[in-house]
Amino acid sequence: MNIALFGGTFDPIHTGHLRAAKAAAGRFGLDRVLFVPSAHPPHKQAGRLTPFCHRFAMVALACATDQRYVPSLLEAPTADARPQYSVQTLRALRRRLTPGDRLFFIIGVDAFLDLPHWREPRALLDLADFIVVSRPGSDAGKIWSVLPPEMTLPGPRARAGGLTQSDTIRLRRGTLYILRGIDMHVASRDIREMAATGRRISGLVPASVEKYIAKERLYEAAGRGTKQY
Numbered sequence: 001m002n003i004a005l006f007g008g009t010f011d012p013i014h015t016g017h018l019r020a021a022k023a024a025a026g027r028f029g030l031d032r033v034l035f036v037p038s039a040h041p042p043h044k045q046a047g048r049l050t051p052f053c054h055r056f057a058m059v060a061l062a063c064a065t066d067q068r069y070v071p072s073l074l075e076a077p078t079a080d081a082r083p084q085y086s087v088q089t090l091r092a093l094r095r096r097l098t099p100g101d102r103l104f105f106i107i108g109v110d111a112f113l114d115l116p117h118w119r120e121p122r123a124l125l126d127l128a129d130f131i132v133v134s135r136p137g138s139d140a141g142k143i144w145s146v147l148p149p150e151m152t153l154p155g156p157r158a159r160a161g162g163l164t165q166s167d168t169i170r171l172r173r174g175t176l177y178i179l180r181g182i183d184m185h186v187a188s189r190d191i192r193e194m195a196a197t198g199r200r201i202s203g204l205v206p207a208s209v210e211k212y213i214a215k216e217r218l219y220e221a222a223g224r225g226t227k228q229y
Contacts, residue, residue, distance in 0.1 A: 002029050004104035004131065005093060007036040007075065007086060011050050011188050012213060013062045014205045018069075020133045020182045024106050025068050027179065028131065033106070034072040034093075035059045042083035042119070050218055052077050061208040085119035090127040103128040109135065115146045125151050130176040136183060143169070143178070195219035 006021055013035070021033045037059050038044075039052040049055070056071060063069035074092060075084045090105065097103060105128040112132045115121050125147075132143060153170040167178035186204045194201050196219045201210055213219060 001031045001098075001100070002102045002104065003032045003034065003093075003097065004028075004030050004106050005034050005036055005072075005074075005090065005128070006106040007038060007089065009041055009044060009049060009188070010035065010037045010055050010059050012055070012058045012191060012205055012209055012218075013037075014186050014188060014191055014209075015203065016183070016186050018062060018065065018206070020106065020108075020179070021069065022066065023182055024104070024131050024133070024179055025066075028104060028177070030068060030104065032070055033066075033068055034070050034074070035063055036072045036074045036089065038075040038084050039077040040075075040081055040084050042085060054212075054216060054218055058205075058209045058212055061212060062206050064208065065206055087118070087120045087124045087127065090124065094127060104131050105129070106131045106133065108133050109143070113142055113146055122148055122151060125171055125176075126173045129174045130171075131179050132176060133182050134178050134180045135185075136181055143176070147171075147176075192219045196221045 004021075004024060006017070008017070010017070017035075021035075024030060025033055037052065037055045041049075056073070056076075060071040063071045074089050078084075086105070090103070094103065105124075107130065109132050112130070115124075118124060147169070151171050153172060167180060169176040169178075191201050191204055194204075195213055201213070205213070
């Protein structure tokens with residue numbers, strides 16, 4: 001079985017996330033895409049995030065649009081509220097897989113370019129095949145600059161203007177693929193700001209997620225993040 005982990009804060013999950021997941025599932029024959037909202041992401045201030053219960057609920061609603069999508073509690077809240085690192089999550093997921101399963105990690109190109117600042121980046125690259133989502137106009141060739149040289153195997157390197165035609169980088173224990181042309185023009189931050197000022201977000205999030213945001217009044221300027229269950 002081909003399984004992909006797609007992590008993030010998903011505050012909220014939006015159509016760009018789903019578009020990337022659908023493209024990855026189609027190209028790489030993914031049987032399951034696990035959407036993993038992070039309760040304690042190391043790069044975010046916890047007090048500025050919408051409570052996990054709401055973010056997970058929105059992910060679960062969005063996952064109903066495709067039978068391959070699965071909402072995951074791999075990074076659910078913990079009692080000690082310690083930061084949750086992707087390398088730990090991948091290790092935990094690896095332990096649950098069978099020998100015949102293939103694990104992918106879906107990540108946006110901007111996040112991947114921050115790889116040197118991630119926890120155990122070399123170990124992370126050894127744990128899964130990477131699908132790096134490159135939006136139109138981004139210079140995917142920069143990916144080479146953040147990859148540790150000892151992690152890559154001999155092969156064609158980047159030409160001027162981007163990667164080789166195949167957009168594939170062979171790693172010492174896996175493969176990194178570039179998924180080009182995914183238009184993720186919408187950002188979660190923009191959706192929160194639009195909702196807070198009463199502007200419509202139709203089409204930017206699934207209809208079920210839009211209704212949930214309105215029902216729970218998640219991003220109203222005066223009450224954002226105040227609901228706890």
